[in-house]
Amino acid sequence: MSGPAVRADNGLIRVAFAARTSTYDQQDPTLSIPRQLNGCHRALPDNAVIVAHFYDIESGRKDLAARGQSRAHEMFEIPVPRDGGIHDLLEEAARPDRRFDVVICEEIGRVGRRAYISNEIERRLEQLGVRLIAADEPFQLGDVGRRAKTATQVLTRRVKQGVTEWYVLEMLEKSWDGFETHTQQGYNVGKACYGFRADPVPHPVPAKRAKGIKKTRLLMHPIEGPCVQRQFQWRTTERLGYQAIADRLNEDLALNPPPTPVEPDRAVGFWTYSSVRDILTNPKYTGHMVWNRRARKGAGKNKVNPVSEWVWSVEPTHEALISLETFVQAQQVSARRERSRTKPGLNPAPESKRVYRLRSYTSCVHCHRRLFGNANHAGTVYYGCQPKKAYRPDGHPPMFRVREDELLIGVNKFLAHEVFGPYRRSLFAAGRADQEQAATKERADRIAAIERALRENRSRSTNLLRTLEVAADVTDEFVRDVNNRRVELQAERTRLEEQLEAIEVQVREAVNPELLDYLPIAGVDLDLLPDEVSRPLFEALRLEIHYDYETRTAVCRITLTGDTVLAAGRAATEAVAALPKQRSARSEQVCVVPPAGFEPALPPPEGGALSPELRGP
Known part of the structure; x- marks a missing residue:
C-alpha cells in the first residue's frame, strides 16, 4: 500500500479501474459500473488518468480462484469499455509491459466482500509494485518521498474491510430468518413443483403490492397431482426404481404429462430417471412447505443439503398429495434399492450371461x-x-x-x-395369539385413558376462561395467574396429543394376521x-x-x-x-x-x- 506512484514519461500517473457489482438479478450493472467509474474519476488528481477498465458481475464472497468466471456482463450494454475481470487485472499487473501502476476501486468492498480475499488481492498487487487505492479512503499520489505516511489509510481500509464483511454476514443471517418465516407462513419460493400450480396472493407490503408483486402458495394441479400420487404408490407398493417408474409413465404421456423445467428450452418431452427422482424426494407433497433443500451458492451449488438443514413449516400449509408416512416409506425404498436395478432379466451390460434370481434380496x-x-x-x-x-x-x-x-x-x-x-x-399365530391380544387390549385402554384426559383438559380450559369472564375484581396478579394456568393446560394438552399420536402409530404398525x-x-x-x-x-x-x-x-x-x-x-x-x-x-x-x-x-x-x-x- 505504501510507496510512491510511478509516473509515465509524460508525467501522468497511469491508473486501472477495478469494479464489481453483485449478481445480475439483484443489481443493475448499467447504472452501478458507470457510477463507480465516475466516483473514481472525481477522487483522482488531475495528473492521473484511467487507462484500463476491469470489472465483473458476480458475488464478492466467492473465493479468488472462482472469481472472474461469470459472463453476465455480456447480457448488458454497459457504457464502460471492459479489458477483462479480476484475474485479467492480476495477470496484466505481473507483466513488464503493463499499462498501469495504480489500481483504483470505488471502495474496498468492490474488490472482495471477505477481508481475506481483498487482502490477498492487495498483497499480490503490492508485491508486483502496484498500489491499490480506494476512492473513499485518504490517499496521496505523486512523489511523497521514501517515508510516505499511510497509517491512517491502512486503519481506514482495515476498518472498512471488517465493516463490509460484518454487513454481508448480518444481511445473510437476516435473510435466512426471513426465509424461515416465509416458509412457516406457507409461501412458496421459486417455480411451483410438479403436481402443484402457483396460487398468487397479494403481497402483504403495500409498496410491493402497488407494484404488482405477489407471493405464491401451492394448489394441487388437477392432472399432475394424481400423477404424483401414482408415482408414490408404485414406489411404496411395488418398490419400482426411478427408471422403471419413468418407463411406465412414458407409456401414456397424456395421462402423465412430463414436467417442464424452469428453462422450457431444456424440456426433453418425456419422463427420465432424474425427473422421477426429483418428485419422489420432494417433501412438499406432504402438505408441509420446505425450504433450503438444495445449496444455491458456493462450491456446492445445487447439491442437496443434509436433511437436518431443511426448514419445514410446523403445520401443513397446502393440500397434501401424500401422507408423511408414505413419503418416509418412499425414502426407505431408496435406501434399500441403492445400486440395485429394478428391471428383471439379464443385466444390460454386454458381458452379462446369467440371471441371479435372488439378487438384492x-x-x-x-x-x-x-x-x-x-x-x-x-x-x-x-x-x-x-x-x-x-x-x-x-x-x-x-x-x-x-x-x-x-x-x-x-x-x-x-x-x-x-x-x-x-x-x-x-402357523403364524402359534404362540403369538395371547401376546398380541394382550398388547391390543393394552393399547386400547391407553387410548381411552388419553382421550378421557384430553376431554378433561379442554373442560378445565373452558372453565378457566369463564372464571375470567365473570370475575368481579380482576387484578394484574389474577390475570397473571390465569395466564400461567392456561400455559400449563396447553403444555399438558400438547403432551397428551403427542402420546395419542405415538400410540396410533403403534396401532397402524401392529401385527395383523388377517x-x-x-x-x-x-x-x-x-x-x-x-x-x-x-x-x-x-x-x-x-x-x-x-x-x-x-x-x-x-x-x-x-x-x-x-x-x-x-x-x-x-x-x-x-x-x-x-x-x-x-x-x-x-x-x-x-x-x-x-x-x-x-x-x-x-x-x-x-x-x-x-x-x-x-x-x-
Missing part, C-alpha cells in the same frame, strides 16, 4: 451388506460376501459363499407353507417361474433373506401392510397364472389354485403390518 446378518452373485466354471450359482477390510466386522471371514439352489429350496418352502399354504394363519387372508392359497414353485414374474412377486412381498455364515442358516421374511397387501395379492395371482400346466411334484404337494382373477372380497385394512419369517438351514 439376500444379505449378510453380520455386515448387513447385500450378497453379490457369481458362478463357477461348472455353472453353479453362488451368492458371496466380500467386504473391504476396513468395513469387515470382527470375526467376519474375508469371503464366504452360499449356493443359490440351496437358498431357493428354503424360499420355496417358506412361500409354500408360511405365505400361500392353507395353514399359514395357524392380512394373510388377502393372499391366495396356492402353490408357487420358483423353479418354474421366470425372473420377469418372480421378481415383481418378491418386491410386492418385501422379501428379505438374511444369511448367517456361522450357523449356515437363512432367515426368510416378508412384510405385508394395509397399503401393499393388494399389490402382493395381484403379484401372487399373476405368478400362479404364469406357472406351466406341467407342475413340479414339490408344488403339487401344497398347491391349491385360486379361481381366475382372484381379488380379496374385502378392502384392505387401514392399518396393521405383518412380518412372518422362517428359519432354516
Whole structure:
C-alpha cells in the first residue's frame, strides 16, 4: 500500500479501474459500473488518468480462484469499455509491459466482500509494485518521498474491510430468518413443483403490492397431482426404481404429462430417471412447505443439503398429495434399492450371461451388506460376501459363499407353507395369539385413558376462561395467574396429543394376521417361474433373506401392510397364472389354485403390518 506512484514519461500517473457489482438479478450493472467509474474519476488528481477498465458481475464472497468466471456482463450494454475481470487485472499487473501502476476501486468492498480475499488481492498487487487505492479512503499520489505516511489509510481500509464483511454476514443471517418465516407462513419460493400450480396472493407490503408483486402458495394441479400420487404408490407398493417408474409413465404421456423445467428450452418431452427422482424426494407433497433443500451458492451449488438443514413449516400449509408416512416409506425404498436395478432379466451390460434370481434380496446378518452373485466354471450359482477390510466386522471371514439352489429350496418352502399354504394363519399365530391380544387390549385402554384426559383438559380450559369472564375484581396478579394456568393446560394438552399420536402409530404398525387372508392359497414353485414374474412377486412381498455364515442358516421374511397387501395379492395371482400346466411334484404337494382373477372380497385394512419369517438351514 505504501510507496510512491510511478509516473509515465509524460508525467501522468497511469491508473486501472477495478469494479464489481453483485449478481445480475439483484443489481443493475448499467447504472452501478458507470457510477463507480465516475466516483473514481472525481477522487483522482488531475495528473492521473484511467487507462484500463476491469470489472465483473458476480458475488464478492466467492473465493479468488472462482472469481472472474461469470459472463453476465455480456447480457448488458454497459457504457464502460471492459479489458477483462479480476484475474485479467492480476495477470496484466505481473507483466513488464503493463499499462498501469495504480489500481483504483470505488471502495474496498468492490474488490472482495471477505477481508481475506481483498487482502490477498492487495498483497499480490503490492508485491508486483502496484498500489491499490480506494476512492473513499485518504490517499496521496505523486512523489511523497521514501517515508510516505499511510497509517491512517491502512486503519481506514482495515476498518472498512471488517465493516463490509460484518454487513454481508448480518444481511445473510437476516435473510435466512426471513426465509424461515416465509416458509412457516406457507409461501412458496421459486417455480411451483410438479403436481402443484402457483396460487398468487397479494403481497402483504403495500409498496410491493402497488407494484404488482405477489407471493405464491401451492394448489394441487388437477392432472399432475394424481400423477404424483401414482408415482408414490408404485414406489411404496411395488418398490419400482426411478427408471422403471419413468418407463411406465412414458407409456401414456397424456395421462402423465412430463414436467417442464424452469428453462422450457431444456424440456426433453418425456419422463427420465432424474425427473422421477426429483418428485419422489420432494417433501412438499406432504402438505408441509420446505425450504433450503438444495445449496444455491458456493462450491456446492445445487447439491442437496443434509436433511437436518431443511426448514419445514410446523403445520401443513397446502393440500397434501401424500401422507408423511408414505413419503418416509418412499425414502426407505431408496435406501434399500441403492445400486440395485429394478428391471428383471439379464443385466444390460454386454458381458452379462446369467440371471441371479435372488439378487438384492439376500444379505449378510453380520455386515448387513447385500450378497453379490457369481458362478463357477461348472455353472453353479453362488451368492458371496466380500467386504473391504476396513468395513469387515470382527470375526467376519474375508469371503464366504452360499449356493443359490440351496437358498431357493428354503424360499420355496417358506412361500409354500408360511405365505400361500392353507395353514399359514395357524402357523403364524402359534404362540403369538395371547401376546398380541394382550398388547391390543393394552393399547386400547391407553387410548381411552388419553382421550378421557384430553376431554378433561379442554373442560378445565373452558372453565378457566369463564372464571375470567365473570370475575368481579380482576387484578394484574389474577390475570397473571390465569395466564400461567392456561400455559400449563396447553403444555399438558400438547403432551397428551403427542402420546395419542405415538400410540396410533403403534396401532397402524401392529401385527395383523388377517392380512394373510388377502393372499391366495396356492402353490408357487420358483423353479418354474421366470425372473420377469418372480421378481415383481418378491418386491410386492418385501422379501428379505438374511444369511448367517456361522450357523449356515437363512432367515426368510416378508412384510405385508394395509397399503401393499393388494399389490402382493395381484403379484401372487399373476405368478400362479404364469406357472406351466406341467407342475413340479414339490408344488403339487401344497398347491391349491385360486379361481381366475382372484381379488380379496374385502378392502384392505387401514392399518396393521405383518412380518412372518422362517428359519432354516
